[in-house]
Each structure stands twice: as structure tokens, then as C-alpha cells.
Amino acid sequence: MNRRARFLEVLGVSEEWVPRHAPALPQDGVAEPDVAADVAANLAAEPVAAAVAAPPEAPAVAAGDAAMAPPSVRDRAGPEAAPRPPAEIRPEIRPEIRPEARTEPRTEAPPALALALAPAPAPAQPAMPASAGSREAVIAGLDWAGLEARVSGCTDCGLCDRRTQTVFGVGDRQAEWMLVGEAPGENEDKQGEPFVGVAGKLLDNMLAAVGLARGRNVFIANVLKCRPPGNRNPEPDEVAQCEPYLRRQIALVQPRLIVVLGRFAAQSLLRTTTPIGKLRGSVHSYEGIPVVVTYHPAYLLRTLSDKARAWEDLCLAREVHARAGAKA
């Protein structure tokens, strides 16, 4: 079986994929540019620099972002978005799979990347009020045990009233890869672990496709640690209260790369209102750590055509990770 076939099999969508030159069907009357082919070509020619320097021009932003909008995003994958046959991904850009978990705690900061990072987006949120400073400072000083205890007992926003439990995050606490999602859904609220529903299964398959696995050199967390009732959109004050937890998790893990899953998490972490279609395809930075943005797995379950783009994003992430001096 060739590499492409294996990738499709891993994602469990082999029957959904067709050659790039198959005629594209209109989706909701909107013709999408073949960004996948362009980025794949750029990646193949100049792996990272091209992807960094050339974010896609007007990709499927409208369709993608509308479909990404929570609450539909969290494990409400359904057939409502008619899939368009996707572009074929060049198999030769698939990186080698050489998983190797780091065993020693990292003491140094990730090495500087020889990358032109995407320009820092303008902050979309106001600066934190001064009164919040001491809370943030306390959280910023917690170790893993203290942070976990603080999160599990958190009552700093209204989400605590209706949660079953908090969802702290899961995985290797010395991971080189950190994945950041939006917020727990119903299954996560019940089980206390991120991405355990249908979208989580796809996420596991996506990780496997690049030689990673939950808990093996990967840490997975969400922007919010509590489930918004009915999977509604997180409110700004909920994000503001929860953000220091994620910030501290990132500081403790010290990942070499952050992969952000979906519009909400991307816009929260990068403090921007830029649509996800424009955020993906470039390398951003969070506190000096490279950030690659991709689609949320629940969105991908509904929009099969964008799996090709998600694959490009994972390839970009692999490139960035490799250039960050990583072992695996």
C-alpha cells in the first residue's frame, strides 16, 4: 500500500478521497479555490518557508468559518455540510514517522527557528484589568499539582455550576507537541479528558498519521476547562478566567510546537479575529513558541473536503517541529 493510501486508511476516509483532477462540485453554491494544491506544491518545493511566506489567498474562509462556529464544532459532526471532493495531497510531502518521546525534562527554551513568522496579529481583546493581575500571578507560579488542584476546584466563572467535572488536559507533560482545542463537550465533561468523543477519534487518527499518539510526546488541552452548557460559544469572561490556566500549562510543558485546533482556540490563543482560513498555512508565535493552526476535528467530520488542508497543516507542523531541533 502506498503512503497516500495508508494515510487515507488511517483517517478512515479512503472512499471519500478522489484525485485532484476530478471535477469539483459546488458547495452551497460557493466555488472554493484549490488552496490545498497550492500549499502542497509550496510545501513540496520549499517545505516551511513557502508555507510561512505564502498564506493562502482567500481560501474557503466563508464556508469554513461559518461551519467552524461553535457550538456546532464540539462533537456535533453531522451531514449538514455537503462534502466536495477534496484535492489530492502529494504523498511525497508526508514526513517520515519517527516517534520518539523525550525522556529528559527540557531546560532550554526551544531554539530559534529559521522561519519568517507570520506577523503578530493585533490584540482583539482588551488588556486584563489590574485586579486580575494577582490571580494571574498566583496561577503563573503554580506547579503541576497546584495547577491541577486549582483548576479542579475553580469557581471563578459560571461554568462551574453546570459542569460534571473540569477537564484539565491529558498527555506527556514534557511533550514537544501541544495541541489546544476549544472546550470540553458532553463526553469530555463526563470522562474528564479532552477529545474523547467522535472528534477525538479523528484527532487520534490525525496524530497517528504523523507518527504521534495521545500521551506520547503530545499534551492535549483546551482553552476552557469546563463545558459550556449545550456546547454554546464560550463567553469572553469565561475565556479570560480560564486563559491563565492554559498559559501556565504551556509554560510548564514548554512544547516545541503548539497546534491549535479550530477557529475559537486559534483566535483566543493568538488574540486575533482573523478567520481560520487565513490563520492556517502560516507559522505564528505564542510566547516565542511556534504555532500552527488547523481545523477542528469536529469540523473536519462535517467537511470532508477540508481534510486535505488539515493534512497540509500537519505536514507544516512536522516541518516546524523538525526545524525546532526536535528529536522526533
Ligand code: URA
Ligand atoms: N472539542 C474540543 O475543542 N475539545 C474537546 O476536548 C472536545 C471537543
